Amino acid sequence: MVETGIPKLDEILGGGIPKGKSLVYYSQPGVEGEVFGMQTVYNTLKSGGNCVFVVSSTIPDIVKGLFKEYGWDIDEYKDRLCLVDAYNPLIGAPSDEKYIVANPDSIESFNKIIIDLIKELPPSTIVFGSLSTIMDLCGEKETIEAVRNWNKMAMLYNHVLVYNFTVWPYTNQTLHLIKEELFNAVISIGSIAERVIFGQYFGILKSDWTKETKKSMLFRVLRPGGIKLFIPKILVTGPFDAGKSTFVHALSTRAISVDRLGTTIAMDHGHVDYKGFSADIFGTPGQERFDPIIKLLSGESMGVILVVDSTNPADFVRAKHMLDITKSYGLPYVVVANKQDMPGALSPEEIREQFNLPDDVPVVSAVAKDKLGVFEAFEVLIDKITGGT
Amino acid sequence: MADTIDMVDKLLADLKNIGGVEASIAASRDGLLIRANMPKEKFLASLAAMSATMLGAAETATTQVEKGLPTRVIVESEYGRLIIVGAGPKALLIILANSNSSLGLILIELDKSAKKLKELLK
Structure with a gap:
């Protein structure tokens, strides 16, 4: 060969x-x-x-x-x-x-x-x-x-x-x-x-x-660099304080955010070059008052990364709702179980159960601030987008 | 397809030729870069995304208080201007100009170009 x-x-x-x-x-x-x-x-x-x-x-x-x-x-x-x-x-x-x-x-x-x-x-x-x-x-x-x-x-x-x-x-x-x-x-x-x-x-x-x-x-x-596979938009969404911006920055070669008072008010935007792929990452705000912006940013995504705070099951309802407002059903998505290093973090299996996720939706455990699990989640999503194994 | 790209490039080049205009960019409403006429390339994709967010936020804000759709977003900054106009339901146009540029002239040309871009992307 x-x-x-x-x-x-x-x-x-x-x-x-x-x-x-x-x-x-x-x-x-x-x-x-x-x-x-x-x-x-x-x-x-x-x-x-x-x-x-x-x-x-x-x-x-x-x-x-x-x-x-x-x-x-x-x-x-x-x-x-x-x-x-x-x-x-x-x-x-x-x-x-x-x-x-x-x-x-x-x-x-x-x-x-x-x-x-x-x-x-x-x-x-x-x-x-x-x-x-x-x-x-x-x-x-x-x-x-x-x-x-x-x-x-x-x-x-x-x-x-x-x-x-x-x-x-x-x-x-x-x-x-x-x-x-x-x-x-x-x-x-x-x-x-x-x-x-x-x-x-x-x-x-x-x-x-x-x-x-x-x-x-x-x-x-x-x-x-030569030929790189191009993914124009991957959406990173999730409830308030789940660690979306941290995730976007951990994943990206370069990234910018519009933050005020410690929370994203407009968006995060990052670019990833990884293993022959070139992708642009759009991170949404999490709070409900920004829902119009979330809707605006989510068009034409090729895949979605849903970041959740593993220690905060109270927010899971909101997380599910965010999949709704980003019109993400039908698109490939992965769930990132973030903050796995914190006491009381639910395991990926427990999160799968709480969310009642279908078997083909991967749940990746991660500690975004230490860049753990971040590239794994990206790779799993890319595989789903490109119909890989 | 390739023809549409050429035509969008032509439209952007015409805008760039207006005095004081430093960059002209076409982006989708949801923040993806379509084409650009801009020397510094690194920040392009982010600029497109940010501009779409600004225009979208402005539209949400003004329509919610029943003031109708905004005609454009103009950002006056320390060393120049950033102007964003909608170009139909799919796209928007972004102009970067220096402080010496004639705003009136740019706005007239920009509105014309926005109508043209809307047609091109139909």
């Missing part, structure tokens, strides 16, 4: 791409698709594998600069990375690379280099920076025949082939072949405007070694 290095994607693919298989990142124009192949290159190198990167849309030096921008030091792995320059000859510039496609506008020239590499190299991950540029220069039919052949040979020699492909207006027949036939797996990458969230998503269109899954994930591309 070769991991793609894209968060969550490896998990859905059952661990990554098996040796001998091919995968295409099928991205709509205008979406940051090329970073997918690059992240797979870097991840392969980092985990000790050999890698070939076929550069066909710009000069290799620019590509090296891009890797740096994402914070990926490929120089460290120079001896296991082989860059194939399929651009400089096109503009008549000299190339410093060992492997050069002499005529990037002829598929025979590609064939020569790629087939040699497939035969010579130990099992590697071979990534094409842009299949669409090759197709534009060498012709659709010719390129497809070559790719079909490369995929077969890769299967025999145990390589993994990964292609970046941008869906320009090619013939329907070409697009159909790419989507349905040519590759073992197709990952589609596109943009959505769902109500007001403008975002980019990826999802599995096809994979012949795992079960079908229709799930798609929002992502954003950070420099440095």
Whole structure:
């Protein structure tokens, strides 16, 4: 198995791409698709594998600069990375690379280099920076025949082939072949405007070694950092003095609050970068007089964290009511049993009973002020949001 | 989709071009950043959330005392202004301007842009 290095994607693919298989990142124009192949290159190198990167849309030096921008030091792995320059000859510039496609506008020239590499190299991950540029220069039919052949040979020699492909207006027949036939797996990458969230998503269109899954994930591309799964809004709510602000601050890389006299009057807002996820956290006030603001802030949440003071069962009714006013039913949520360090704290099981919670709602014990249980709660919620295990 | 993004960007760029305007931001009513034209990026998401809260709080306050919906929220601060207007039921517009800016001109343009943004997000 070769991991793609894209968060969550490896998990859905059952661990990554098996040796001998091919995968295409099928991205709509205008979406940051090329970073997918690059992240797979870097991840392969980092985990000790050999890698070939076929550069066909710009000069290799620019590509090296891009890797740096994402914070990926490929120089460290120079001896296991082989860059194939399929651009400089096109503009008549000299190339410093060992492997050069002499005529990037002829598929025979590609064939020569790629087939040699497939035969010579130990099992590697071979990534094409842009299949669409090759197709534009060498012709659709010719390129497809070559790719079909490369995929077969890769299967025999145990390589993994990964292609970046941008869906320009090619013939329907070409697009159909790419989507349905040519590759073992197709990952589609596109943009959505769902109500007001403008975002980019990826999802599995096809994979012949795992079960079908229709799930798609929002992502954003950070420099440095690469592809991170993006959760636009997680709501942290709960009764007065349950420790919501403390929780938001404990979880966030950076956070701000509007506090007066020790209580949140408007909101807490924080940002979390954790294990390949990038999420914005909205914390609501707790007192009833702020209910209009709670309603206002709770729209479009993807998940809810309900924080309760484990020593104060009197407030549990209010806590349940807050799930109501945030219209959170139907959304994935976790209950955080906070203040577990205090005398008289109810155990998570006792809280589950008092709340009469369904079995699939996790109750996480926490001491927010000491950052205990905070990331566990986040992870459990993320798993529920992304439909993980 | 990508086109809507371009159009929102254009609208924000036009607002940014008004004298004294330092940043223009589109956010959702519930505090999510839609797009922004702003040099300092770190605080953006929080600014969007805070502004939505302010406008929402203002709307709740004035409607509760039967004074109708507020036209806008203007915050005068030590070194400038923060102006928030609603742009239809889904979105709002936020302007950051320096103290030398002409408030009247900004408000006229802002109201026009708010109507346009409402249309764009329909």
